[in-house]
Amino acid sequence: MPETIPIPGRVKPTRRAYDRRSLGASAEWRPPPAKRQMAKDRPGTLICARCHAISTIKRWFYDERRYQELKRDTRVGVTTCPGCERLDRQLYEGDVRLRSVLLVGTKRQSLAMIRHEEQKAMRENPIARLAAVHDQGAEITIFTTTRYLAERIGRAFERAFGGTLRVDRLVGEKFSRVYWERR
Numbered sequence: 001m002p003e004t005i006p007i008p009g010r011v012k013p014t015r016r017a018y019d020r021r022s023l024g025a026s027a028e029w030r031p032p033p034a035k036r037q038m039a040k041d042r043p044g045t046l047i048c049a050r051c052h053a054i055s056t057i058k059r060w061f062y063d064e065r066r067y068q069e070l071k072r073d074t075r076v077g078v079t080t081c082p083g084c085e086r087l088d089r090q091l092y093e094g095d096v097r098l099r100s101v102l103l104v105g106t107k108r109q110s111l112a113m114i115r116h117e118e119q120k121a122m123r124e125n126p127i128a129r130l131a132a133v134h135d136q137g138a139e140i141t142i143f144t145t146t147r148y149l150a151e152r153i154g155r156a157f158e159r160a161f162g163g164t165l166r167v168d169r170l171v172g173e174k175f176s177r178v179y180w181e182r183r
Contacts, residue, residue: 042077042079044075044076044077045070045075045076045077046076046077046078046079046081047067047070047071047076047077047078047079048060048078048079048080048081048083048084049078050080050081050084051081051083051084051126052064052067053067053081053083053126054066054067054070055079055081060081060082060083060126060127061126062122062123062126081126081127082126082127083126083127083128083129083145086127086129086131086145087129087131087145090131091145092131092143092144092145092175093144093145093146093147093150093174093175093176094142094143094144094145094146094147094148094149094150094151094175094176094177094178095141095142095143095144095150095175095176095177095178096140096141096142096143096144096150096153096154096177096178096180097139097140097141097177097178097179097180098110098139098140098141098142098153098154098157098180098181099138099139099179099180099181099182100138100161100163100180100181100182100183101138101183102161102182103137103138103139103140104137104138107135110140110157111133111135111140113156113157113160114130114133114140114142114153115130117149117152117153117156118130118149118153120152121146121148121149121152125146125148127145127146128144128145128146128148128149129144129145129146129149130142130143130144130145130149131143131144131145147169147174147175147176150176150177150178151167151176151178153178154167154178154179154180157180158180161182162182163180163181163182163183164180164181164182165178165179165180166178166179166180167179
């Protein structure tokens with residue numbers, strides 16, 4: 001046989017084959033995927049006594065007038081909504097760092113804008129909540145229960161005050177770190 005024709009199975013191993021041989025199966029060196037405990041579905045209408053959210057047909061929403069009516073109905077189940085559960089279990093999916101000397105002078109306006117973005121996000125998704133807001137003068141740190149709320153707050157500050165926005169999404173995880181800075 002001529003030397004120019006490669007023999008099947010006798011080729012130089014690829015980088016992938018080398019890594020697979022040296023590292024082992026991916027199950028051996030990769031961290032296990034994060035498993036979220038999903039609450040069991042309960043039929044019927046449910047209400048959350050803490051935040052006044054209502055669930056019908058597996059969908060949570062806010063309607064204060066309807067909550068007051070359902071609160072008196074004995075057939076309605078009272079439970080904890082997924083948003084309140086995330087707050088209780090400290091499951092945060094977003095971390096926002098706002099840094100600027102401008103924040104010192106506009107503290108009330110900045111905190112009001114953060115709360116306003118939370119209210120707008122909660123209308124669309126009742127799980128989206130602010131878990132914690134830490135004020136350290138020229139820096140505000142915020143933890144949110146959804147990554148979309150974190151990104152939304154960062155974009156609102158970029159629109160309102162300018163500056164630079166950086167969003168870091170963790171690969172394979174439902175988590176976003178948002179950095180906004182203005183000098």
